[in-house]
Amino acid sequence: MFIHRLKRYFQIIIFVSICFLIYSWYNNYQFSKQELKTSIINQIKNKEQALKNLVYTHYKIHVGFPIIISNELPSNLFGLTSYSKGEIKIYLNKKRFQESLDYMIDDVLPHEYAHAMIFKLKLFSKKKAGHSKEWQRVCKKLQGLRCERFVKNNDIVFGKTNF
Template sequence: MLLKKMEYIFAAIMLAALIFLLTNIYTDYRFDSRPVSIQVQAEIDAKEEKIIERIRFHYGIDFKVPLIISDKMPSNLYGAAVLEKQGRIKVYINKKRIKESFDYILDDVMAHEYAHALMFLRGHRSRSDGHTRAWQEICLNLGGSRCDRYVDHNDIVLGKMGF
């Protein structure tokens, strides 16, 4: 009788553990596959608008490229600027990093990547054109708070369709 009771308890514990595990998997899955929240999207949109205004002010052009929030990027990247084979320019933000690094993405990463995008537009289209002085000047003009030249992000993607 006691043994039977132990079996029930054991089964109950196993069941609880299984439910706990599945709930966690589901939560992770939901975070990865759903669009960002309305508030996050609104803050990104507002920052994008500011950067576009600064580009207009400093360079006299209307420069709007697709801004894509992707969960398919490698985790070590916060963002990227992509120049596709057909010459299309896109800016990416890594959705996986939004949760813990949203301020950094808004204050640094967006201007950083838009500066790369603008460098693409100006014909600087090789990897060695990455974090040059010209790029840094643009990044600062776009309101980037660090615009560090000595970062090696691999955040310049050439000839690919993006993430």
């Protein structure tokens, strides 16, 4: 019976889909519980060092900003830079390292580092923070891959954060 076979066929598809869904939930859950792999942490450290060197080349200052890998960032936010009483911190969204490792390292990190530098160099005002022309200039000097000025996400925070 054709209908019968069709029904069976769909049941199998549904069963396989559910298994796949459970498997990917489990994977995400495992990933969020674990520390990032040493190889990923090393990649972040290497990129950070490269960024520090670029800052020194262009601005002749030594900088170091805390880079916090956080599970608490909203998932649409890859990174964030906060400024509170002169203290500058960079947050990277841990959840995003699973499927977007290269993007996090080559794109998000220089992007946020440029925000941190704008705070460091005091090239901002409350009105003109975010993706200003000054930020774009710094972002390009840090060899960022996403230095367009009209990035939608609001990824800077004044004051304390809960991340």
